[in-house]
Amino acid sequence: MALTLPYAITLEVGSSLENKTGDWRTERPIYLDRLPPCNIECPAGENIQAWLGLSQEGKYQEAWEEILHNNPLPAVHGRVCYHPCEDGCNRKQMENPVSIHAIERFLGDEALKNNWTIPKAADTGKSVLVVGAGPGGISAAYHLCKMGHKVTVVDSKPAVGGMLRYGIPSYRLPRDVLDSEVAHIEKMGVTFKFNTRIDNLAASIKDGGYDAAFLAIGAHVGRSVEIPNDGSVKIIEAVKFLSDMETEDKKPELGKKVAVYGGGNTAIDCVRTAVRLGADSVNLIYRRDRKNMPAHDFEVVEALEENVNLNELRTIKEMKDGKLTLDIMELNAEGWPESTGKTETIEADTVLYALGQLVDASLFNDCTGIDVEKDGVTNVNDQFMTGMDGVFAGGDMIPSARTVTTAVGHGKKAARYINAYLKGEAYTPAEKHETASFDKLNTWYYEDEDMREQPVLDLKKRTTTFEEVLGDLDEATAKYEATRCMSCGNCFECDNCYTVCPDNAIIKLGRGNRFEINYDYCKGCGMCVEECPCGSMLMEPEEL
Amino acid sequence: MSTELKPGFCQTGDLTAGNRLQSIDVVSVQSQEDRANSLTSGHRACQGCGEALGARMAIDKVMELSKNKVHVVNATGCLEVFTTPFPETSWNVPWLHSLFGNAPAVATGVQAALKAKGMEDVTVIAQGGDGSTVDIGFGCLSGMFERNDDVLYICYDNEAYMNTGVQRSGATPPTARTATTPLSGPHPGNNFGQGKNVPKIAMAHGIGYVATATIANVRDLEAKVAKAMSMKGARYLHIHVPCPLGWGSLPKDTIKLARLAVESGLYPLFEGEHGVITGVTKIRKKVPVDEYLKLQRRFTHLFKKGADTDDLAGVQAIADAHIKYYGLLDDGDK
Numbered sequence: 080m081a082l083t084l085p086y087a088i089t090l091e092v093g094s095s096l097e098n099k100t101g102d103w104r105t106e107r108p109i110y111l112d113r114l115p116p117c118n119i120e121c122p123a124g125e126n127i128q129a130w131l132g133l134s135q136e137g138k139y140q141e142a143w144e145e146i147l148h149n150n151p152l153p154a155v156h157g158r159v160c161y162h163p164c165e166d167g168c169n170r171k172q173m174e175n176p177v178s179i180h181a182i183e184r185f186l187g188d189e190a191l192k193n194n195w196t197i198p199k200a201a202d203t204g205k206s207v208l209v210v211g212a213g214p215g216g217i218s219a220a221y222h223l224c225k226m227g228h229k230v231t232v233v234d235s236k237p238a239v240g241g242m243l244r245y246g247i248p249s250y251r252l253p254r255d256v257l258d259s260e261v262a263h264i265e266k267m268g269v270t271f272k273f274n275t276r277i278d279n280l281a282a283s284i285k286d287g288g289y290d291a292a293f294l295a296i297g298a299h300v301g302r303s304v305e306i307p308n309d310g311s312v313k314i315i316e317a318v319k320f321l322s323d324m325e326t327e328d329k330k331p332e333l334g335k336k337v338a339v340y341g342g343g344n345t346a347i348d349c350v351r352t353a354v355r356l357g358a359d360s361v362n363l364i365y366r367r368d369r370k371n372m373p374a375h376d377f378e379v380v381e382a383l384e385e386n387v388n389l390n391e392l393r394t395i396k397e398m399k400d401g402k403l404t405l406d407i408m409e410l411n412a413e414g415w416p417e418s419t420g421k422t423e424t425i426e427a428d429t430v431l432y433a434l435g436q437l438v439d440a441s442l443f444n445d446c447t448g449i450d451v452e453k454d455g456v457t458n459v460n461d462q463f464m465t466g467m468d469g470v471f472a473g474g475d476m477i478p479s480a481r482t483v484t485t486a487v488g489h490g491k492k493a494a495r496y497i498n499a500y501l502k503g504e505a506y507t508p509a510e511k512h513e514t515a516s517f518d519k520l521n522t523w524y525y526e527d528e529d530m531r532e533q534p535v536l537d538l539k540k541r542t543t544t545f546e547e548v549l550g551d552l553d554e555a556t557a558k559y560e561a562t563r564c565m566s567c568g569n570c571f572e573c574d575n576c577y578t579v580c581p582d583n584a585i586i587k588l589g590r591g592n593r594f595e596i597n598y599d600y601c602k603g604c605g606m607c608v609e610e611c612p613c614g615s616m617l618m619e620p621e622e623l
Numbered sequence: 624m625s626t627e628l629k630p631g632f633c634q635t636g637d638l639t640a641g642n643r644l645q646s647i648d649v650v651s652v653q654s655q656e657d658r659a660n661s662l663t664s665g666h667r668a669c670q671g672c673g674e675a676l677g678a679r680m681a682i683d684k685v686m687e688l689s690k691n692k693v694h695v696v697n698a699t700g701c702l703e704v705f706t707t708p709f710p711e712t713s714w715n716v717p718w719l720h721s722l723f724g725n726a727p728a729v730a731t732g733v734q735a736a737l738k739a740k741g742m743e744d745v746t747v748i749a750q751g752g753d754g755s756t757v758d759i760g761f762g763c764l765s766g767m768f769e770r771n772d773d774v775l776y777i778c779y780d781n782e783a784y785m786n787t788g789v790q791r792s793g794a795t796p797p798t799a800r801t802a803t804t805p806l807s808g809p810h811p812g813n814n815f816g817q818g819k820n821v822p823k824i825a826m827a828h829g830i831g832y833v834a835t836a837t838i839a840n841v842r843d844l845e846a847k848v849a850k851a852m853s854m855k856g857a858r859y860l861h862i863h864v865p866c867p868l869g870w871g872s873l874p875k876d877t878i879k880l881a882r883l884a885v886e887s888g889l890y891p892l893f894e895g896e897h898g899v900i901t902g903v904t905k906i907r908k909k910v911p912v913d914e915y916l917k918l919q920r921r922f923t924h925l926f927k928k929g930a931d932t933d934d935l936a937g938v939q940a941i942a943d944a945h946i947k948y949y950g951l952l953d954d955g956d957k
Contacts, residue, residue: 090707090709090710090711090712091711091712092712092714092715093663093712093713093714093715094710094711094712095663095664095665095666095667095706095711095712095713096663096664096665097665097711098665098666098667098711099665100664100665100666100667103670135633135634135644136643136644523638523882523908524635524638524639525634525635525638526634526635526636526638528634562633562634562644563634564634565634566634571634571642571643572641572642572643573635573639573640573641573642573643574639574640574641574642574650574651574653574654574655575639575640575641577640577641577653577654577656578640578641578651578653578654578680578841579640579676579838579878580676581668581671581672581673581675581676581679581877582664582666582668582675583660583662583663583664583679584664587654587655587656588656589656590643591643597664599664600664600665602670602671603670604670604671604672604867604874604875604877605671605873605874605875606671606874606875606877606878608875609875609876609878609879610878610879612635612639618875
């Protein structure tokens with residue numbers, strides 16, 4: 080228009096829209112999602128930021144469904160997972176991490192209270208045998224069932240859970256929580272058969288007409304050690320002890336002076352169980368120092384609160400006359416323990432060996448092509464398949480970190496490969512977004528708010544009963560805690576980009592619908608990227 | 624276990640412009656998709672212009688509260704030039720430009736004309752940069768104040784004459800390098816002990832409302848516009864708007880600089896009524912002035928080898944004096 084207008088006259092309102100300032104730009108802002116560190120650290124691959132985001136809005140059922148994409152046991156994991164997500168949490172670098180596990184537990188418990196369910200796909204006509212009803216087996220069974228396959232889970236023990244029941248004491252995981260959460264999976268259509276031991280896998284697959292098998296038999300054989308003993312001290316293997324705790328007619332008999340040999344989480348479970356069974360003294364004996372203990376420190380702290388004596392840098396040399404002779408160790412330059420030659424004695428009538436576990440791989444009797452290490456650990460390829468076609472494995476029996484959540488992650492991933500195998504397709508995992516590391520955030524915009532802790536059972540009850548030690552967060556607190564999530568790498572619609580653009584080049588699409596960039600007018604100043612709290616924008620050079 | 628929750632709590636509180644978790648009543652107008660965009664796209668302000676942003680933030684809030692019944696009178700300066708190069712304009716409001724020095728007087732006239740026509744429900748805004756406000760139009764501004772004309776005057780302070788090539792104004796801070804305060808002599812840049820503090824001068828007129836605001840805190844800025852709009856008579860709002868071109872800063876750092884000016888104490892946020900200070904916005908995370916100054920080329924000489932350390936200390940002393948005078952830190956947070 081307009082050059083025909085006389086000077087100093089009324090101009091058309093907003094007529095500068097004709098001037099497309101986008102061509103000034105040498106860099107362009109991009110609106111993207113990055114992968115938060117909690118998600119990266121989660122062995123089950125949970126999209127934690129997403130379900131925390133839904134929890135912030137009070138959409139608890141949708142939040143639970145989001146967890147169930149990756150993990151069928153949130154009530155269990157909220158209690159027993161060692162939450163590496165919280166070690167990764169970017170909030171940790173400000174005050175303390177989001178209490179992710181406590182919120183997961185809240186959501187899992189809400190699902191049980193309200194009987195929430197997950198729909199499954201139409202029947203595929205394929206059937207899968209799952210050996211082992213522990214976390215790995217339950218996870219694979221759930222995912223395969225959801226995909227429409229017929230799944231049968233067999234286990235040699237009398238009840239469901241594997242190490243969840245026969246390894247983790249009930250003060251950490253009440254059995255009704257485990258049973259209720261598995262009941263949901265059973266209701267979906269998974270068949271469980273207990274007291275059923277498989278000795279000849281190939282025959283069992285053939286006889287049952289199964290199209291594939293997933294093995295997650297765990298590592299239930301305690302590692303032993305030869306120590307001179309005049310017979311005055313009773314020796315029990317930790318895994319057997321914890322397992323017998325669950326079997327009414329085999330309740331273990333401990334003496335009054337109990338020692339536990341080892342420094343892993345199983346050793347901690349043993350000392351704390353011994354305290355609850357009424358031992359007068361409980362000694363934990365570990366060859367290295369506390370700093371080097373494989374057990375998680377918060378569990379060590381809880382054990383010490385319960386009056387367990389920690390004997391670090393000690394090995395058992397001899398057992399005689401109801402006494403243990405302990406060799407006093409020191410760490411060498413490489414951090415390994417060496418004897419100082421000095422000794423001391425403590426009294427003990429029972430010693431529990433918690434020195435690691437082996438796999439009983441005898442089910443492979445009639446199988447060929449399976450690659451088993453000498454401690455029973457079974458090798459698999461990158462698709463979780465063993466050397467035998469159609470036989471997959473995961474959990475403690477394959478080489479990896481031995482945690483509940485790792486096993487659940489294996490079950491999920493293996494289920495995806497098994498599904499592809501059954502359909503004759505290839506499964507390729509989605510490409511991962513780049514990391515939303517702390518330096519990508521603008522933390523100015525986050526309120527300083529401390530984590531709210533779960534309530535803890537009083538010490539008297541902790542040392543005399545098997546009541547659950549950690550309590551629930553109520554709804555308001557769970558929501559508060561979820562709201563501390565900084566949503567790293569994923570836009571949570573704070574409207575900063577939209578607000579700080581001097582050129583109105585960010586288009587707000589309405590709550591819940593995020594934003595778009597109008598490159599017709601964006602001059603590429605980069606303020607939107609700089610003032611984005613959560614790092615879900617970046618600047619990219621323009622192709623000139 | 625129950626938790627005392629702050630009302631409207633979300634991870635960002637009121638630090639961000641909006642948040643999907645907060646009710647529409649507490650978020651800023653700027654964060655809403657139906658904001659007026661009084662200053663629309665296609666204007667010719669530099670990348671990362673603080674003034675374009677400050678003007679849109681303030682006038683959008685005025686438009687919301689006045690239900691779009693507003694007249695704006697603009698002094699000469701960047702804001703006038705980059706928004707309205709003939710034959711285009713970026714304004715989505717009735718807008719008038721006359722001369723550099725007479726915007727307050729023209730606004731007084733516009734208000735008188737509206738009154739004569741029985742249109743007293745129309746809000747009259749006069750606005751300009753620090754050049755027109757602090758220096759050239761100061762006489763007209765003072766007159767508008769003392770007559771208590773029903774005009775809200777908004778100054779967008781970028782601390783020099785940017786439009787004409789970065790010459791010193793009465794709002795240029797000590798030590799800043801401009802085209803007319805070059806780096807020469809033992810104390811390079813602008814002098815200490817000169818310049819005018821117009822918010823305090825406005826307070827001295829005893830007018831109904833005076834406030835300082837920043838584009839780094841849009842909720843605070845909008846609350847001050849709303850407070851001003853709730854009153855009649857002469858009102859004055861002073862908004863700090865970093866200028867990447869004149870300050871030698873990165874366009875992306877405009878909001879960050881506005882924030883650091885507040886957090887260092889160099890730019891105090893306060894409001895006053897009838898000559899009395901009625902409120903201050905506290906510093907949230909105090910920083911030394913270095914953090915603010917180092918991001919700007921107009922101050923790099925303060926950090927060069929051999930620079931007189933008294934100069935930097937002098938700037939810090941100004942910030943410290945503000946903190947003390949206005950009480951910008953919470954008790955026990957010294």
